[in-house]
Structure formats: C-alpha cells, structure tokens
Amino acid sequence: MNDVNEQHQDRESESTRVEDLGYADIYAEDGSIRSDYLMHVGAAIADRDLLYLRQNVARLHESELGDLLEAIQVDQRRALVSLLGNDFDMAALTEVDEAIRLDIVEHMPNEQIAAALGEMDSDDAVYILEDLNEEDQDEILSKLPFTERVRLRRSLDYPESTAGRRMQTEFIAVPPFWTVGQTIDYMREDDDLPEFFTQIFVIDPTFKLLGTIDLDRILRAKRSVKIETIMRETNHLIPAEMDQEEAAQLFEQYDLLSAAVVDQNGRLVGVLTIDDVVDVIQEEAQEDLMRLGGVGDEELSDSVASASRSRVPWLLVNLVTAFMAASVIAFFDATIEQIVALAVLMPIVAGMGGNAGSQTMTVTVRALATRDLDIHNAGRIIRREAGVGIINGVVFGVLIGVVAGLWFQDVNIGGIIATAMVVNMLAAALAGILIPLLLDRFGADPAVSSAVFVTAVTDITGFFAFLGLATWWFMT
Template sequence: MADLVPEAGMVPATREVLEDNRLRRDFVDDVVAALEADDSDGARALAAPLHPADIADLFELIPATYRQPLAEALGDTLDADVIAEMNDWVREALLDVLSASQVADVVSELDTDDAVSIVEELDPDEQREVLRALDPDDRAAIEEALSYPEESAGRLMQRELVAVPEHWSIGQVIDFLGLAPDLASDFWEIFVVDPGHKPIGTMRLSWVLTTPRSIAVADVMQREQSLIPVDLDQEEVAFRFQKYALISAAVVDPVGRLVGVITVDDIVHIIQDEASQDVLRLAGAGDGDINEPLRKTIPVRMWWLLINLGTAILASSVVAAFESTIAKLVTLAVLMPIVAGMGGNAATQTMTVTVRALATNQLTSSNSLRMIGRELAIACANGLGFGILMGIACQLVYHDTGLSLVLFAAMAINSLVAGLSGVIVPLVLERFEIDPAVTSTVFVTTMTDVMGFFSFLGLAALFGLTSTPG
C-alpha cells in the first residue's frame, strides 16, 4: 500500500483507499462486492468517508448497473458536492432515475454555475419540472443564466459574490462580512461598485484583513481590473485568466452592471475541456468519453470515417489515372505510399501546432504571415532532408538514377504542400468562423495524399520511367 501524504480537505480514511491520487482497484472491487450482496450498509460504510470528488470517481469506476444501488446506499451522503464533481454522462444517467423534486434539492444547494451545468443537460420537460420545484429566487437566477449562449461567461459565472460601495471604510466592510446573511461561501476578492452597481475596483481579502479599519475603501481598492462581458465565449474567458493570472473576475452585462463572478476553479475545468475537445475533434472521436453511450459514439465516428472514406476514394482516383504507368514499373506502387505517408505526417504536425496556436491566441492576423514563412522553412528543410535520404536509399536498392531523382523531387514537393496546407487550411477555416479543430484534418489529409500520388506518379510518367530497374 502506497504511503500517501494526506491532502487538504481529504478525509483521513481515504489514505487507505487511494494510490497515486486514484481509488485502488481492490477498494472498488470491495464496494461492488457489497452491492452484489445487497449489503447497502457495507457499501455506505466504505464509500461515505471519501472526499466528494472521490465518491464521484467511484460512480464512474463501477459498472453502470451498480450506480443506482450505490446512490440508494449512500442516501444523504450523495449530496450536491458529489453530483457537481461527477462525469457528465454518469451524472446524466443518475439524474434520470431521480425525481424532479430530488434534482431540485440538489440544484438548490449548489452555486449558480454548478446548478446551471446540471440543469442545462436535462431534457426540456425535465428542465421545466425541476425549475418549477425550485424556490423563486433560485429559479430566476438559473433561468437568467440559461438565457445566455452556451459556453459563454453567462453560463459559467456564479451569482454569489461580495460587492461594497467605495464610500465605506474597511471597518464597515469587515462588519458587513461578519453580519451579512447568505454571504457567498467561497470568495477571494471583494468588488467595489458605484451607485449604478457598476464595478469600479476590487480588493483582495488579504488587503482588507491587514488594513486599519478607519481607512476608506476608495484608498485601498485596485481600480484596474479585467471585466468579462456576459456573452464572451468561455475559451476567451480562460485565455484572459491565463494571460493576466486572475483568481476571479467580475462579469458585466451589456450596460456594464456587475451580474456575476467567475473563479479560477471553474477555469481549470474549461482549459482541460477545451484542450481535450480540440485533440478529439482533430481525430473525429466525438467527446472521447468512455462513459458516453454507444448510441451516440458510433454515429459520430461513423460519420467522420465516412468523410475520410470519400477523401480516400479521391486519392485512389489519382492513382487509377496512372494505372498504366504503375503497371509498367511496379516499383512505383512500392514507393508511392512513402511519399503520401510522409506528407500526411508532416501536415499533421503543422496542423496540430497551428490549431493549438489559434486556440491559445498565439496566432492572429498580425503574425499569420510570419507563421506561414516559419512553417514553409521547416517544410523545405524536412522535404530536402528526407528527399535526399530516400533518394540515396532508392539508388542503393534499385540502382535507378531517374527513379531516385523522381522520388527525391516528389518528397520535396509534397513536404512543401504539407507545410503550407497544415497552416493555411486552419487559418482559412478560422477566417470563415469554422472551427479548424473539427474540419482541418479532412482537407489537409486529402491535399497531401492527392499531391503525394500526383507528384510522384506524374513525374514518373513525365520522365518515362517505364522499365524495370536493374
């Protein structure tokens, strides 16, 4: 058993069941065995002491048929904190077996941002039932959040925050924090607002606690702050947090009023999700979640493979056009996959770097030409280097100078096409507001395959390579 150092907030009992910050397999097996034996008390005794995040992991690790029995065994232990930490697909399946009033009880215990993330995944009919079961204040806050675009700051923000007027003293702020009912449970900054409830500054809690009570808020607050428009895309929100090292940021409506706050713990999830989505979209793998139902995973992958089948047929049609040339020199059929394959791999490298640069705002219209020039230089170096290497290898194996030169030229040409297409295709798609992470692969792969076959076979036909090399 690993000797682990307990982390902040970790229940001591979890030291016996965690290894490398993951639930041990034997512990998960013990929980499943208890559920199989209908020993609800035993399952509860095992799982209840865990941290909410570890309980959420437990639901993901056990077979789907045991999730509802585990939920029933946990009873009140299965609280809002556990639900909020669950994998989206696991949570959706679990909420399906709960009544609207039970879901409403869970939602009412959460901060607005976590509550919205649960309610927005429900079917429209279920949404209406859950919203009707909420008290009017919670219902109004969630309905307002749902009115904002998906994956926007309005969906991401929480309404629970602390705001004070600038004419107060530090003493008044401290007294307010001690006496105010329904104060936000977690906050790091206090927002300073004007009479129109527009944010004009911020104060960190450390400043408040270390400043004499008589000092005015206006003399302590920091007036420069990053304000997040309520309709800003969550990916751009994450970029601002990363760029300016923010812990929290005020969210403002179109007229500049303070309507919410976004905290860094939410941004960590966004950064992880956005990075995963871009990688999975490049591969056409859908959400890539092992808990996603097969009925949703299979159509997504089949559709992507169908598109790639079409591009493969297009590439094969180029080969078919040079059928007579290949028949006269069978060696061409051996070498042409090398040309196309190397081009495809080089294009994937460039495309991945470009999509990442676009996602992180490293690549913009101001430096796109420099990026194209950079990738073109890399493509030239790779094309010449590997072209010379394969030309020499071809000469040593087949002793055919013409074939070696054609192979060298084709690899150099296709490398240039790969470098240019890998950067230009994502840039063009981004210009037309099409997600380059979704569609770049199809276009780039097709271009490198077609150009690889066309350049190699076309040059072979042009230079009359029709005799078998000696």
C-alpha cells in the same frame, strides 16, 4: 460463506478508520481506482451496507466520488446513488461524463435533486441543470426558494459555453461609502455569503461595478478607512456573453484568481473563479484534441451507436477524398504497370507527407485556439513552416532516395522519389498551416475540419508528384 463474512468484517474494520482513507487507499499508482477498494464498494452495495457506504464513499471528495462513479457498473452506480439518498454529493456529477450524469439524474426524484442543488454553488447547479430538458428544469427550479430560482434561471438564460453559464452568482458586494469595519462585520454576520471568495466588489446603487478589493487589503486596513479609498479599478471585466474560452485566456494572460462578470449594462451579475477556468481550459483542450481526430464531443461513456454516429460524418468526407487520391493513381496506371517499384514506394511519399502535414496542422490549430497566431504574424509563420517543409523534404528525400536506389538498383527511382518527397513535404507544410487559417477566416472550426483536407492534399500531391515525375522520366 466464510469469505463473504470475512469481506464484511474487513469493511467494518475499514469503516472505523475512515479518517485514514487517503489517496493511496483509493487510487493505484497508475491513477486508477484500486481494485480492492472497488471490490469492497461493490460488496457493500450488494449487501446494502449503509454504514460502510456513508463512511467510505459519501465522505469522499467530489472528484474522488466522480472517479468512483465512472469506475463502477451502471447498475451499481444507480444503486449507490439510491442507497446514499441525501448523503450523495451531487457536486460529484460535475466531475463525470455527460452520459453518466444524465443517467444518474434521470433516476433521481426531482425533489432530491432540488434539495441538493439548493446546497450547491450556483455554477455547479447550473452545470447539472443545463443538460436536463426544459420540463424537468422548470419542475426542479419551482421547488427552490425564489432568490435561488431567479439566480439559476438567469444563468441558464445565457448561451451555452459563455461566461454567464460558468459564473457563480454568489459574491460579496458593498457600497463605496462603507468602512472596512462595516465590511468585516457584514462578512462575519451574514449567513448567505459564499463559502470561498478572494475579492470583494464595490458597486453603486444600480449594481454597476465601481472597483474591487482583495481580502489582503481589507485585512491590512484600519476599521475606519472608507472602502472607496482602498478599492482599485478593475480592467478585466468579463461580459456575461463572452465565450468561456476567451474568458479563460484573460485569466491566463493577467494571472487572475477571479473576475467580475457583468451584463450588457455593466451591472455585476456574477463572478468567474479560477477553479471554473481550469475546467474550461481542460475541456477546450480535450475538445480540440477530439475534433482533430474527427470524433466531435464523444465521451468514453457513450454507447456504441452514439460513438458510431459521431465518427461517421468525417469518415464519409475522408472516403470522398480517398477516391480523389485513387483517381490520381488511376490516371498513371500505365506507368505503374510497367514499373512495379512505383506501387511499392507510393505509400512512403503519401505517408510521410500526411505525417508532416499533421504536425504543422496541430501546431497551427493550437496557436489559433490560444490566439498566438493572427493576421500580424501569419506571414512569418507561413514562411517558417515552408522552410521547415523544404529542409525536412531534402533530408528525408535524400535518405529515402538512397534506400530506394539501392533497393531497386536504379538511381533514377531514387532521384524521382527524393524529388517527390521534397515537393510533398513542402505541400504538407503549406497545407497544414493555410487550411486551418482559411477555415478560421471563414468561421469554420479548424480543429474539426482541417485533418481530412490536409490529408487529402498530401495524398493527392504526393501521388501526382511521384507518378507524374516517373511518367515524365521513363515514358517520354
């Protein structure tokens, strides 16, 4: 009992110094949430200590609150959101896994969700709404003011993973005949403007974009100057239906902080900002990495059944290719029975080829994703990878050949495995670049499909080259 009282007193003392609660108070050196902070939060939830939770949890930055939500148990998470009520920052849900986000939203009343979404930027609100079923979406949207409801619905109507889904519909747009003074007064007096912005858009009466003005130009110009005289044309318009990854590449190429999003008629419908683009880049990189491993969109918060389902399809494909490789081995079973050393050395050839193929494949898939590899430089890159494969094959072939020859006291074994290594490393290099290129050419995602086929090629080629050479040399 004394321990409980001491913990409660500790939390009360910490509540009085919430201003001092910084990164070091929340995170350990390895970047994880501090165990003592988690203990205090857990105890506050169990004790329904609203004072502590409001002062030491509700005031966290949305990213910190997101990390906390992912670190605590499911029952604690639901209780925390319930206890905080309207003090819970819904923006934190944009920082957590989809499974956690859906679990939290499903246990919140739609009235509370609607009230919270009304206070959020439209891009964050859409990010939360898009995971809900249509019935809940309609009910939540019906509780919002008409203007906000129309904005969010318009964003939701765009396809998933497009700029239209990512854009923020709050922006500042002025006519070209306004003066700098009128524009500044408008920004000072209008309460419905976005909280943060770096550009002002210039539009005609039909909302077609004429140009943009950076805030620094506004601040440097005299009040009497016409907007049309200081605006600049923009060459980086983003169609609302452009894939979000392509939009991110434009930001990277032209060092953009924000960019106008336009519909099919060239009308301004939103703005894409760098903070959203950073999230896109991170998501796409993570997605490519996960798909290279054949695990799709799996997240750490997924259930055992869900994780298993996401991995099964490509494991089945891999099983088929494994049987194909096994059939090659079976074709040379007579040779293996007479020369036991072949069975010992076979995994070396296949394993080295598989690793080499994975290296080339990873570089190729990433180059395709970033558009650094295309039809214009594909030939040069293929020749480069073939050269790398031959050189590495010779280097490791000689090394493994010497070791194998000394191991089994047979120079023939060493020569055969060295030759097979050169052949398989060349095949691995070519497979690692050609398979992703072919998959991309025919519209398949090379990040998802490449690994299993590259592995199959290196296994089959390695076994066939090694056992075929051995059979030709020893059995004829």
